[in-house]
Amino acid sequence: MRDHAVYPEILSQDLLEWYDRHARQMPWRVGPEARAAGVRPDPYRIWLSEVMLQQTTVAAVKDYFERFTRRWPTVSDLAAAADADVMAEWAGLGYYARARNLLKCARVVADDLSGVFPDTYEGLIALPGIGPYTAAAISAIAFDRPETVLDGNVERVMARLHDEHAPLPGVKPVLKDHAAHLTPALRPGDYAQAVMDLGATICTPKSPACGICPWRTPCRARLNGTAAELPKKTPKKPKPTRHGFVYIARNHEGDWLMERRPDKGLLGGMLGWPGSDWNEAPTEAPPFEANWQDLGAEVRHTFTHFHLILQVRMAELPAGFNLSDGQEIIKRHDFRPSDLPTVMRKAFDLLHR
């Protein structure tokens, strides 16, 4: 048997051979036949997909990616888009700072870099919304540079391959070091995608399919029977529950009173309903005095670090209402629930149940 610990390039080759047989088709990937014909990945599409894939599943991203690239085929098209259009198109995908930084980045590339993405890690990580993972992923996948990607998949695969029991995030540098030693000089872009595919399909968080894993022989955790319990993570804080009110108002023409949320903070830059703060004991904060009707049902929604229970109130918007800061009237025919972040769309959904 070959000694994998001494010859990491043998592991890389084994994984690339597995990848050539099992690579999944994705809208942003260049298939083997196109690749053979000389087609290179489009940096714009790789960048867009990688930003969308941050903490987000491939299944959730696919439709958004298709809509974005159909509407804005190049980075210059995206750079010229209106902020509100981009935020509306991103609605429902979550982590809205990604959309704001996406637009910032597109404008830097279009305005300052002649519409050409940097092809190095250093050039890429200087851009808004591109951190250590995404800079490595773009330079590897789009430009075939030997950078090492370290995402949740790679962390899990490396923790198991080397049977590392120290908890994340502390052990991250060690896992990164393991991953770096395996990154091959040949086909580093395919290799990066291969490790992540391995983590997503074989070396899964629960009940990994070790029996069919291309690295089943060298894997130390499989040898020790600890694969399913790795990687260890430091325990998270429990989520508190917060409460609040939102107020949905329409005028005689059926137009809606809404609010553009400030760029910083939760749901930043997104459209939503006027409402109260969200905390343990909310106080009503209607945008105008009226006989607000209780919808008799509540919105339950869970964010990253708290649960939310919203009471939804409804009233008619008086004629001649003066908009205050951040408020907008959305014309009846311009209103689309799909432009709203999910928690706000849930409140809207209560209107017709």
Place this chain on the structure above:
DNA sequence: GACTCGTGGTG
């Protein structure tokens, strides 16, 4: 290093 920042799928 510790927080903040969404959403939908899954066991």
Place this chain on the structure above:
DNA sequence: TCACCAAGAGT
């Protein structure tokens, strides 16, 4: 039902 999880970044 509910905690965990997903191709993390910014502060």
